[in-house]
Amino acid sequence: MTPFQLLTPDGELADDPAAATVDADLCRGLYRDMVLARRLDAEAYSLQRQGELGLWLQSWGQEAAQVGSVRALRDTDWVFPSYRDHAAAMCRGIGPEELLAQWRGVRHGGWDPARHRFHIYTLVLAAQLLHAVGYAMGARLDGADEVVMTYFGDGASSEGEASEAFNWAVTRAAPVLFFCQNNQWAISTPTTAQFGAPLHQRAAGFGLATQLVDGNDVLAVHTATARAVDGVRSGEGPALIEAVTYRMAGHSTSDDPTRYRSDAELDHWRALDPIDRLRRLLDRRGWADDGFLGDLDTEAEDLAVEVRRACRTMPDPDADAMFAHTLSVETPALAAERAGYAAYAASFVD
Amino acid sequence: MSTETFTLPDVGEGLTEAEILAWHVAVGDDVAVNQVIVEVETAKAAVELPCPYDGTVAALLVGEGETVQVGAPIISVTVGADDDAGGTAAPEPSAPESSAAEEGSGSVLVGYGTSAARTGRRRRRSTTPDTAPPPAPAPADARTAASRPGPPPATPPVRKMAKDLGVDLAAVAFDGDRIRREDVRRHVEATTGGNGTSAPAVPTPETPVSDERRVPIKGVRRATAAAVTASAFTAPHVTEFVTVDVTAMTETVERLRAHPAFADVRVTPLLLVARALLSAVRHFPDINARWDEENQEIVHPRAVNLGIAAATPRGLVVPNVKDAAALTLVDLARALADLTTTARDGRTTPEQMAGGTITITNVGVFGVDAATPILNPGEAAILCFGAVRRRPWEYRGEIALRDVTQLSLSFDHRLVDGELGSRVLARVAAVLADPAGELLLD
Numbered sequence: 113m114t115p116f117q118l119l120t121p122d123g124e125l126a127d128d129p130a131a132a133t134v135d136a137d138l139c140r141g142l143y144r145d146m147v148l149a150r151r152l153d154a155e156a157y158s159l160q161r162q163g164e165l166g167l168w169l170q171s172w173g174q175e176a177a178q179v180g181s182v183r184a185l186r187d188t189d190w191v192f193p194s195y196r197d198h199a200a201a202m203c204r205g206i207g208p209e210e211l212l213a214q215w216r217g218v219r220h221g222g223w224d225p226a227r228h229r230f231h232i233y234t235l236v237l238a239a240q241l242l243h244a245v246g247y248a249m250g251a252r253l254d255g256a257d258e259v260v261m262t263y264f265g266d267g268a269s270s271e272g273e274a275s276e277a278f279n280w281a282v283t284r285a286a287p288v289l290f291f292c293q294n295n296q297w298a299i300s301t302p303t304t305a306q307f308g309a310p311l312h313q314r315a316a317g318f319g320l321a322t323q324l325v326d327g328n329d330v331l332a333v334h335t336a337t338a339r340a341v342d343g344v345r346s347g348e349g350p351a352l353i354e355a356v357t358y359r360m361a362g363h364s365t366s367d368d369p370t371r372y373r374s375d376a377e378l379d380h381w382r383a384l385d386p387i388d389r390l391r392r393l394l395d396r397r398g399w400a401d402d403g404f405l406g407d408l409d410t411e412a413e414d415l416a417v418e419v420r421r422a423c424r425t426m427p428d429p430d431a432d433a434m435f436a437h438t439l440s441v442e443t444p445a446l447a448a449e450r451a452g453y454a455a456y457a458a459s460f461v462d
Numbered sequence: 463m464s465t466e467t468f469t470l471p472d473v474g475e476g477l478t479e480a481e482i483l484a485w486h487v488a489v490g491d492d493v494a495v496n497q498v499i500v501e502v503e504t505a506k507a508a509v510e511l512p513c514p515y516d517g518t519v520a521a522l523l524v525g526e527g528e529t530v531q532v533g534a535p536i537i538s539v540t541v542g543a544d545d546d547a548g549g550t551a552a553p554e555p556s557a558p559e560s561s562a563a564e565e566g567s568g569s570v571l572v573g574y575g576t577s578a579a580r581t582g583r584r585r586r587r588s589t590t591p592d593t594a595p596p597p598a599p600a601p602a603d604a605r606t607a608a609s610r611p612g613p614p615p616a617t618p619p620v621r622k623m624a625k626d627l628g629v630d631l632a633a634v635a636f637d638g639d640r641i642r643r644e645d646v647r648r649h650v651e652a653t654t655g656g657n658g659t660s661a662p663a664v665p666t667p668e669t670p671v672s673d674e675r676r677v678p679i680k681g682v683r684r685a686t687a688a689a690v691t692a693s694a695f696t697a698p699h700v701t702e703f704v705t706v707d708v709t710a711m712t713e714t715v716e717r718l719r720a721h722p723a724f725a726d727v728r729v730t731p732l733l734l735v736a737r738a739l740l741s742a743v744r745h746f747p748d749i750n751a752r753w754d755e756e757n758q759e760i761v762h763p764r765a766v767n768l769g770i771a772a773a774t775p776r777g778l779v780v781p782n783v784k785d786a787a788a789l790t791l792v793d794l795a796r797a798l799a800d801l802t803t804t805a806r807d808g809r810t811t812p813e814q815m816a817g818g819t820i821t822i823t824n825v826g827v828f829g830v831d832a833a834t835p836i837l838n839p840g841e842a843a844i845l846c847f848g849a850v851r852r853r854p855w856e857y858r859g860e861i862a863l864r865d866v867t868q869l870s871l872s873f874d875h876r877l878v879d880g881e882l883g884s885r886v887l888a889r890v891a892a893v894l895a896d897p898a899g900e901l902l903l904d
Contacts, residue, residue: 158512163469166475365474368506420495
């Protein structure tokens with residue numbers, strides 16, 4: 113199957129009926145989302161290298177897959193992300209302080225999931241797929257018309273939980289859309305060593321409605337996701353989208369990707385960059401004037417300053433909280449540990 | 463104006479130190495937020511570090527090639543207070559990380575313990591804090607360029623020039639904030655007699671040219687030193703020797719090389735030595751063991767993870783073949799070839815070096831006959847394979863030219879008695895003397 117594409121790498125719209133719905137407002141909005149997400153991501157990377165974050169997993173290169181999909185949902189739909197979905201999180205109104213808190217180690221999760229209808233990041237691969245299916249089953253029992261979308265990667269697709277989630281979703285008719293960002297690498301394992309048949313084929317075997325899409329084409333992702341969500345919402349059963357994209361950075365700030373992949377491969381994907389691609393369309397159509405682009409530059413730099421400020425001014429957590437949130441009723445043993453820790457902490461001068 | 467100090471961060475979840483590979487800035491340079499200022503090499507990778515401040519470099523506190531602890535100050539930057547309006551990277555509201563918070567364990571998230579412990583900043587509270595005199599101020603001010611006896615300040619090109627000329631920058635006299643090319647030239651003229659065309663402006667004391675080369679102990683060298691020292695001084699070593707006619711082994715190597723099964727893999731005498739040692743372990747499994755001091759137990763691993771001591775450009779590494787006893791001879795040959803190629807290329811991973819249970823060292827490749835090897839830490843025995851030489855030797859009642867080698871076995875006498883060590887070494891010798899026959903009966 114050829115991945116569904118609406119926008120060629122040269123920035124031309126494909127000859128497809130769906131292209132008729134593409135307009136300047138949509139493109140400018142998606143472009144702004146992606147540019148801001150990349151700026152935040154780059155700034156967070158620098159902060160990690162400056163010792164301000166313990167770890168950071170870059171979303172660089174995957175902006176189209178995330179922005180295009182999350183922007184096709186209703187605000188009332190739920191998202192169960194993995195841990196690299198910063199662009200999607202930002203579209204849901206999650207701010208720098210909330211996004212960075214977990215990686216600075218001051219909170220277990222950064223935001224209020226209910227407020228943003230965006231679950232906290234899940235670091236255990238593929239666990240969120242089961243959370244999403246469970247939540248979707250609940251939504252169905254409530255008679256709600258919510259759709260649940262969950263993000264995962266090519267590596268997570270090999271986990272047993274992924275297969276369980278696919279099967280449960282189909283057998284229970286859960287209103288869930290599985291969205292795989294196939295970014296070609298599971299840390300250092302390439303997709304060629306990850307699976308013999310592409311995920312969208314395997315998922316079809318579970319009974320899911322599947323679609324392969326060019327994950328660096330934000331318009332194709334947006335259109336495909338909107339269609340899939342419509343199908344799920346109207347009761348046609350769960351669906352899966354496999355978006356073909358690329359992780360431009362290492363797996364995390366602890367990873368050195370130069371050890372396992374080539375410059376030629378990077379060059380290949382750089383030419384397919386999702387932001388450059390949409391920019392070419394904006395330029396061709398004259399949809400982005402200097403005022404828009406200048407304002408966006410300023411907004412991005414202001415965001416970078418805000419990211420630095422938010423990161424560095426986050427208060428350290430109160431160590432007492434780790435005892436307070438362990439059990440609803442404190443046991444004598446826990447109380448003793450709490451008192452012991454307090455005494456220990458108080459024994460330091462600074 | 464204030465001076466901010468940037469401390470070495472932990473860039474990879476639990477690293478404790480890094481080596482400064484190259485500075486991209488020099489004292490006096492203007493720097494901007496996120497400008498790459500230095501490249502460091504950790505145990506995991508070479509990483510570029512971006513500057514957290516806008517300002518001017520006041521001092522580089524660590525020289526290239528030096529290894530520093532996470533949390534150690536590496537650069538200080540004078541941050542301007544009067545250009546708030548400038549630049550797209552607007553100055554941040556300087557918040558909590560300045561001064562006191564940063565000196566301790568504040569700014570580096572991971573590895574704070576290391577920082578605090580090493581600098582001794584966190585102290586147990588005195589039992590009478592209210593009456594005791596206030597603690598002396600910590601030597602935080604010593605980080606500034608002026609008062610800190612750090613490496614001599616010079617730009618990378620000047621460092622290279624000095625290195626090329628064999629000049630120790632620490633001995634070069636200079637005015638101002640850093641050493642310049644002229645200072646180095648003057649120094650060379652002064653110390654070598656010069657050509658007299660330009661008299662040194664500053665009288666330079668004669669510096670004797672060093673007659674020794676000093677190399678910092680780090681990386682593989684340091685790891686090797688720690689390992690052999692720990693091994694040599696905890697495990698009482700005994701070494702035994704045997705000399706053996708291995709003509710049959712040499713012939714077997716030739717036969718295997720011609721065999722189609724080994725068409726795409728190299729067969730070496732080491733392969734048969736490895737096979738012979740595995741046979742000995744099968745007969746005498748107690749040799750595949752280790753002493754667990756902490757738990758007061760002798761541990762017998764189920765698998766034989768066969769280590770091979772390999773000389774590499776980075777130094778000695780000892781990767782091992784996992785569960786070597788379970789491999790066919792062809793697979794063992796392949797595993798040995800992979801392991802040595804990986805080691806020579808410097809790509810051996812920590813996993814490949816971990817968990818070894820017994821080791822072979824092949825000093826014969828260097829043309830020597832025998833050695834008394836030191837045990838790889840945590841193992842009970844190490845077999846040493848010497849050079850194979852054509853020698854006059856007794857053969858079927860007469861003197862003939864035969865392939866002869868020496869084998870030696872060092873073992874940990876705490877858990878291996880002389881009898882067991884001798885039987886193991888004798889078994890290896892017997893297999894190498896008649897590989898086909900002995901392995902058939904194995």
